[in-house]
Amino acid sequence: MNRLGQSLPPLSTLLPFEAAARLESFSRAADELHLTQAAVSRQIRALEDDLGLALFERRNRGVFLTPDGREFADIVSRALRAMADQADELRGPHRGSQVILFCQLCEAFYWLMPRLATFNRRHSDIDLKLATSTRPVTEHRDPFDIALQTHGRPSGNHRLAFTATDEIYPICSPHHPAAQQAPLALSSLAGFELLHHRVEPQEWMEWRDWFRAMGHPLTAPLPGKRFDSYPLMLQAALEGHGVALGWRRTTERLIASGELVRPVSDSLPQPAAIAVYTRQGSPERHATRALLDWLKDALADTDH
Incomplete structure (x- = not known):
């Protein structure tokens, strides 16, 4: 008797369930799989009927995994990813040597790109693909192997491989009045036009928090221009629009x-400012390990 055939749920239900669980949305899962929302809903209902329990809690504003659903989603995701990765290995060395790095846009542009030639020379057999975004990895819908982002941003269930240091300090154009009067006392800095990086939720350190951490809490309002993108704020600083908070790894070359x-x-100083993750359920592969080791060395090389 085939125990797998008796125990496994309908295999056609697993891809819709994995997508819906990962996205917590039937409609977005349908878009990703090029199905209708009704088809995704029908497949998930069939899976729930087979298991005899609810995997999602359905509310007016959306669907949410139940505790059983979340546990089962983790198992299904790891199993499907493992099969997909092994299939790529079997398809040939070219597919097996591909690795996808998800990276925050600013780190990709200012920190990673100047160093990428080093990785390519060291690992000419590996096909590195880069995916960038200003949003956290939990909102990235395409496949990836490794993710690099600010520590503390949402990371889902992806495994933390290691963290790296950074530091935060004020920066401005050399033509800005603050630069003309440098070096400034910290107490006088708030008198200049400040550039603010404001996002929801506020995952980045802002001026008021920085002043407080430096032992100089402020009570007065801090006027200035606001940006919802760190790369855009950095560009505004380059153009002389004000003083911004800069992270060393993305500004040190511009300062140099x-x-x-x-x-x-x-x-x-930020002892664990940058976090590097491996994708949930991703098996150990040569290309993934090589990129992970290189990132660790490259981030350590620029530590102070």
Whole structure:
């Protein structure tokens, strides 16, 4: 008697369930799989009937995994990913040597790209694909193997491989008045036009928090321009629109080239500012391990 045939749920239900569980949306799962929402809903209902329990709680504003659904989703996702990765290995060395890195846009542009040639020379057999976004990895809908983003941003169930240091300090154009009067005392910095990075939720350190961490809490309002994108705020600083908070790893080359300056010497160390994750359920592969090791070395090389 075939026990697998008796125990496994209908295999046609697993892909719709995995997508709906990952996205927590039947409609977005339908878009991803090029199905109708009704077809996804029907497949998930068939899976629930087969298992004899509810995998989703259906509310007016959406669907949410039940505890049983979340546990089963984790198992299904790992199993499907493992099969997909092994299938790529079997299809040939070209597919097996591909690795996809999800990276925050600013880190990709200012930190990763100047160093990428080093990885390509060291691992000429590996086909590295880069996916970038200003949003956290939990909102990235396409496949990836490794993710690099600010520590503390939503990461879902992906496994934390390691963290790396950074530091935060004020930056501005060398033509900005703050630069002309440098070095400034920290107490006078708030008198200049400040550039603010405001997002919902506020996952990045903002000026008021930075001043407080530096032992200089402020009560007065901090006027200035607001941006919902760190790369855009950084560009505004380059163009001389104000003083921004900069992260060393994305600004050190701009400072070294003279495009940006530090109007004050004060800096806030961040022992675990950057986080590198491996995708949930991803098996160990040569290409993934090579990229992970290289990232760890490259981030350590720029530690102070």
